[in-house]
Amino acid sequence: MATHPGGLTVDAPAVRIRDLDRSFGEHRVLDGLNLTLHKGEFVALLGRSGSGKSTLLRALAGLDYDVHGTGEINVPGKVSVVFQDSRLLPWQRILDNVLLGLKAPDARRRGLAALAEVGLAGRERAWPNELSGGEQQRVALARSLVREPELLLADEPFGALDALTRRRMHGLLRELYRRHRPAVLLVTHDVDEAIALADRVLILHKGHIAAEQAVDLDGERGPGDRDFARIRARLLAALGVGADDDKDGT
Amino acid sequence: MTANVTRAVGAPTVSGPVVTEDPVHQDAGASPGVGVVQGTATALGPPVPPSTADRSASPGTAGERENRSLWTTLRLWTTRAAPRDRVPGAPSPSRLAARTDRKAFKPRRPRLGPGRRIPGGALLGPFLLLAAWAAGSATGVLDPRVLSAPWTVVTTVGDLIANGRLQDNLATSAERFAYGLVLGVAIGTVLALVSGLSRWGEAVLDGPIQIKRAVPSLALLPLLILWLGIGEGMKITTIVLGVLIPVYIHTHNGLRGIDSRYAELAETVDLGHAAFIRRVILPGALPGFLLGLRFAVTSAWLSLVVVEQINSTSGIGYMMELARTYGQTDVIVVGLVLYGVLGLLSDGAVRLVQRRALSWRRTLAG
Numbered sequence: 001m002a003t004h005p006g007g008l009t010v011d012a013p014a015v016r017i018r019d020l021d022r023s024f025g026e027h028r029v030l031d032g033l034n035l036t037l038h039k040g041e042f043v044a045l046l047g048r049s050g051s052g053k054s055t056l057l058r059a060l061a062g063l064d065y066d067v068h069g070t071g072e073i074n075v076p077g078k079v080s081v082v083f084q085d086s087r088l089l090p091w092q093r094i095l096d097n098v099l100l101g102l103k104a105p106d107a108r109r110r111g112l113a114a115l116a117e118v119g120l121a122g123r124e125r126a127w128p129n130e131l132s133g134g135e136q137q138r139v140a141l142a143r144s145l146v147r148e149p150e151l152l153l154a155d156e157p158f159g160a161l162d163a164l165t166r167r168r169m170h171g172l173l174r175e176l177y178r179r180h181r182p183a184v185l186l187v188t189h190d191v192d193e194a195i196a197l198a199d200r201v202l203i204l205h206k207g208h209i210a211a212e213q214a215v216d217l218d219g220e221r222g223p224g225d226r227d228f229a230r231i232r233a234r235l236l237a238a239l240g241v242g243a244d245d246d247k248d249g250t
Numbered sequence: 251m252t253a254n255v256t257r258a259v260g261a262p263t264v265s266g267p268v269v270t271e272d273p274v275h276q277d278a279g280a281s282p283g284v285g286v287v288q289g290t291a292t293a294l295g296p297p298v299p300p301s302t303a304d305r306s307a308s309p310g311t312a313g314e315r316e317n318r319s320l321w322t323t324l325r326l327w328t329t330r331a332a333p334r335d336r337v338p339g340a341p342s343p344s345r346l347a348a349r350t351d352r353k354a355f356k357p358r359r360p361r362l363g364p365g366r367r368i369p370g371g372a373l374l375g376p377f378l379l380l381a382a383w384a385a386g387s388a389t390g391v392l393d394p395r396v397l398s399a400p401w402t403v404v405t406t407v408g409d410l411i412a413n414g415r416l417q418d419n420l421a422t423s424a425e426r427f428a429y430g431l432v433l434g435v436a437i438g439t440v441l442a443l444v445s446g447l448s449r450w451g452e453a454v455l456d457g458p459i460q461i462k463r464a465v466p467s468l469a470l471l472p473l474l475i476l477w478l479g480i481g482e483g484m485k486i487t488t489i490v491l492g493v494l495i496p497v498y499i500h501t502h503n504g505l506r507g508i509d510s511r512y513a514e515l516a517e518t519v520d521l522g523h524a525a526f527i528r529r530v531i532l533p534g535a536l537p538g539f540l541l542g543l544r545f546a547v548t549s550a551w552l553s554l555v556v557v558e559q560i561n562s563t564s565g566i567g568y569m570m571e572l573a574r575t576y577g578q579t580d581v582i583v584v585g586l587v588l589y590g591v592l593g594l595l596s597d598g599a600v601r602l603v604q605r606r607a608l609s610w611r612r613t614l615a616g
């Protein structure tokens with residue numbers, strides 16, 4: 001916490017945003033947005049396409065240079081970002097991609113460990129081109145985790161993957177989260193994905209957090225679950241979509 | 251996940267670049283479908299007559315028989331859809347599939363890639379040329395005053411080596427070529443980096459270089475001779491000017507073509523400025539640079555030929571120019587062959603570097 005007064009950090013939030021405004025020209029995308037993420041909390045951010053999810057995430061990642069805006073953002077020192085595309089450098093081998101920009105004496109060992117964690121042990125000398133889309137995204141996860149982030153920002157990280165791979169990635173992300181316990185802000189447009197992964201789901205609408213839903217499911221989270229269906233219906237309603245509408249219409 | 255791990259076992263042992271793997275990929279990619287289809291087709295060929303046991307319901311008129319392949323296809327679908335209907339002993343669905351494939355073998359989809367490489371294909375054209383030349387000389391169609399016979403050229407090479415002229419002139423030429431190329435590539439690269447990485451650099455440098463590009467290097471020769479005399483300085487400067495343009499243009503292009511999302515990535519992983527240039531910019535511009543290098547090598551030979559034939563007292567070009575005054579076409583041909591061989595060798599060297607340095611790329615050329 002860069003701006004947090006030192007000392008007692010026991011219940012200090014990992015992220016605190018106050019009155020965040022962001023606009024592109026005349027178009028106000030974020031309007032008085034407030035948001036708090038606790039340490040080690042897994043939060044999903046839902047919203048219609050164009051509602052400003054990426055804009056918010058980029059503000060948190062410090063990537064919003066061509067945006068006008070005001071507001072207060074407090075984020076931890078170590079922030080990692082996972083993009084929708086794996087964004088691996090094609091001319092660097094897998095391990096070098098994972099270690100990109102990492103300055104640590106035992107960087108190599110940690111990189112290998114991170115690759116093993118995402119199930120890619122032994123692939124460290126492969127080129128990104130030689131990996132499938134899902135594998136590439138797993139490398140991107142390893143690249144984020146090897147930095148031991150206090151906050152992990154993910155902007156539709158599984159949006160480009162097929163349904164089967166996506167489900168396996170959900171399991172992997174949940175497992176990695178359980179082990180490393182960063183605060184996670186996962187942007188998605190998939191309600192089921194949000195419920196399957198997050199402990200709390202936020203809905204971004206008209207430039208601010210319009211609704212919030214705790215996900216108090218334990219054990220296997222699946223669309224067959226009754227509580228899952230209840231939460232899903234509530235979220236869809238909050239998004240202004242009837243429960244029988246296509247979930248991708250969000 | 252287990253599958254991935256097992257599959258990966260071989261990967262880390264490949265320590266060098268992936269060059270050695272390329273032919274494998276190429277072959278594998280060249281004709282997977284063809285190989286499979288041919289294999290199954292021959293395996294199942296004549297000994298399996300179309301089984302009529304399960305078709306007793308179909309009337310055997312001639313018209314029906316002509317439609318057999320269509321019928322088989324339809325039959326295949328029904329067999330697949332309801333396998334329990336299959337008569338015991340009838341061909342299994344996969345066999346039927348293979349048979350219909352064989353019938354439909356010709357109209358496979360046309361391939362769009364260039365396909366397999368012809369082994370030794372690169373040598374075919376030159377060999378034909380050489381054969382025509384030899385035939386022309388042997389039959390007397392080619393007058394030796396116009397073009398000496400290949401065997402005369404060979405003996406002339408022997409003479410030139412014996413009296414040391416070949417080595418001396420070659421050494422001089424190679425030296426000029428090397429100086430010009432190294433200097434030109436270095437200057438071109440630095441200019442491209444400056445102009446590619448800073449907007450100010452681009453504003454100042456790009457214009458003059460584009461103007462220079464429009465003026466052929468050799469047109470500057472009179473001015474260069476006035477300024478620098480006819481010594482080595484003028485010669486190397488001419489080569490440098492010819493070399494730096496393609497290096498600059500292609501490297502600059504490569505730099506500008508680097509995806510800006512990589513810059514964003516570099517920011518999120520806190521890559522420093524120097525590391526960003528080293529890990530992202532330079533490798534990203536490398537394909538462009540190497541392409542520029544290939545043009546540069548050609549350009550360097552071209553400039554060398556010209557400067558060596560003007561007011562020169564050494565070098566291959568001088569040797570040829572001297573031979574012209576004595577009408578020695580054999581020596582001229584030796585010079586030409588030398589230029590050709592050197593050009594091919596240097597281009598081959600650049601291509602080798604290209605292939606090794608860009609082994610992460612997968613292209614049609616393999």
Ligand SMILES: Nc1ncnc2c1ncn2[C@@H]1O[C@H](COP(=O)(O)OP(=O)(O)O)[C@@H](O)[C@H]1O
Nearest residue numbers: 024029047048049050051052053054055056066
């Ligand atoms: N660089 C930009 N310039 C102009 N408008 C932008 C830019 N980035 C995003 N926008 C606009 O801001 C709004 C929110 O975009 P974004 O945050 O990407 O939405 P989401 O990620 O929720 O789909 C959209 O209306 C989009 O058109």
Ligand SMILES: [Mg+2]
Nearest residue numbers: 053054055155
């Ligand atoms: Mg977005």
